[in-house]
Amino acid sequence: MDLTKGDKEFVWHPYTQMRDWTKWNNRVIVKGDGFYLVDSIGRKYLDGSASMWCNVWGHTHNKVVQAMIEQLKEVPHCTLFGLANAPSTMLAEILVRLARGMHKVFYTDNGSTAIEVAMKIAVQYWHNKGKHQKKDFISLEHGYHGDTIGAMSLGYIENFFRAYRPLLLDVHRVPSPLLYGSKFTNESDLVECCLEKTESTLKRHKDRCAALIMESGAQIAGGAIIFPTGYQRKIAKLCRDYDVLLILDEIATGFGRLGNIIEYIAQNSQPDIVCFGKALTGGYFPLAVTLVTHCIFDAFLGKYRYNKHLYHGHTFTGHPVGCAAALANIENYQNRNLTQQIKVSTEYIASRLPEFSKSPIVADIRHKGLLVGIELAKNNKPLLTLKNKEITNYFIMQQSLKMGVYQRPLGNIMLLIPPLGITKTDLEKLVNVQLKLLRKMEKLS
Ligand SMILES: Cc1ncc(COP(=O)(O)O)c(C=O)c1O
Known part of the structure; x- marks a missing residue:
């Protein structure tokens, strides 16, 4: 050829x-x-x-590639439906140790589907608790969370998604703290205004809202918008105050992009659900994860006939080669x-x-x-x-x-x-x- x-x-x-x-x-x-x-x-x-x-x-x-080769020789693929595999078990333990306050890991194969999983978990969490009306989402202007239908709905960027509007969910939007081009001359006034609008949206819709979702630390695709210090922490507090879950999207910003392995820890803003992807495997394998707290996970437990479990899974969920890559990658972060x-x-x-x-x-x-x-x-x-x-x-x-x-x-x-x-x-x-x-x-x- x-x-x-x-x-x-x-x-x-x-x-x-x-x-x-x-x-x-x-x-x-x-x-x-x-x-x-x-x-x-x-x-x-x-x-x-x-x-x-x-x-x-x-x-x-390098060592990450080598680990993938070794894994391919051991077992190239094995499903997580009804079986566990060693690399996904070990990686989950390490992720839970790194991502303070999170307790369980759900595997997918790209960032967009990690977000879809987060959305389904948030809605089913409230459903399982009998609060069926809590199913809406709040997200930030200029947000981007991926290209599948749910992810596009949350992260709507007009220029990208105009044609798909008929397919998308209605989502409540709150402003993002971008000083450039705004009417404000300093960040603290801007942040105050964004927080006020977020709070009034939460107050108005709390009974119908499952979660607020935002990128953690910065919005990249929406224009490299970096969150001012303290902003994300205050959003996390507002979500707690109004009993709305906080989903943080660290797919692009986690694992070092902004200087921190886990950005929400640096931002002092504990989420209920958090997603990682991209750099997780060093970029060598399509692998992403959705992590949740005990409190979320426990709402999915119950007798089989109660049908409380999470109905989600992909063929390549928890792929052993991807998990081996992520394990070696994280080890390399530490060694180097x-x-x-x-x-x-x-x-x-x-x-x-x-x-x-x-x-x-x-x-x-x-x-x-x-x-x-x-x-x-x-x-x-x-x-x-x-x-x-x-x-x-x-x-x-x-x-x-x-x-x-x-x-x-x-x-x-x-x-x-x-x-x-x-x-x-x-x-x-x-x-x-x-x-x-x-x-x-x-x-x-
Ligand atoms: C913040 C954020 N979330 C989600 C995604 C979607 O990830 P993927 O392209 O792996 O589906 C991206 C991709 O750029 C992203 O930047």
Whole structure:
């Protein structure tokens, strides 16, 4: 097969206008090399978006990959329906130890389904307790929780999901604390206003609401919106006060993205249900988890005929190879002191950001850990197209590839989301290429 011509004939790519695809993309990745991806004609690209925000250790052989190989030799797949398997049993114990206050682990195979499970658990929890009317959800504006029907309903982003509106559930929305573009000049007034609106929504709908769901620490897909200190803790308290469950989505932010392994612990905001995915396996296997407290779990116990158990399961639930990957990955975090390395990389990024903020087209920079969002604007309007009529988004992706970096911005927002274990040299290259791109766009704005 000739891989140099790209895969234009047969593959339908996600979030991609396929008419444009063949015009500019003929890259087929055939191998990894450190934090680089190598295509079929030997061109190398630094993975500047951690392969959709999940890569930790790069793209070559390492201890996590080795653990997966060993597991494949032992037992390549075995169902969790009616049987347990060793890696999923061991991983659950470790997750429960890491995620303070959580007691049981439900396995799925991607972030979106981990959210669907969280929704079903929340609704059935109240159902099992006889409160059948508590079935609505509250979520944040700019939230994103995945692409399945329930997850889209919760995380509605107008631009992404407009066409699917007829399929989606009605959800109560509360504001997200984004200072840029708001009427506020300081964060504390903004947070106060967001909390007041959240509280009034909770007060109004508490008898019908099963849960409030939010990303933990930051919203990434909604525009790299970083939550001000104390905000999430106060939301957790409001949920407790109004007897509405709190579901935290740590799929993109947990396991180190914002500098903490478990973000809700750093935010001092205990959830009832929490989801992890992406970096959990180092990005090597489609595995996600939904963790719950004893209190939630116990509501599902009872005589078989009472039908209280959770009716959910996937063919690949608790896949032993994925669980072996996650076990080795977590061990590697500890052995290689990854949180310290993330801290050093975070400081390096912070030291370079003033070079971006001087630009006349940079309107706002939002940074925490290994997440940076750089909002581009001209005359107070989002810079969505350039003078040469190119869409900013496409321009950044294509030009980055030409400079040897794989990037995925969000509209007019440049994103830096490197693999969590990235080396100093590679991080420097990533930042330098972004700066060069910014200078090009200044001329085209
Ligand atoms: C916060 C958040 N939740 C859920 C998801 C969905 O995860 P997946 O793409 O694995 O279905 C994502 C994906 O980007 C996400 O960022």
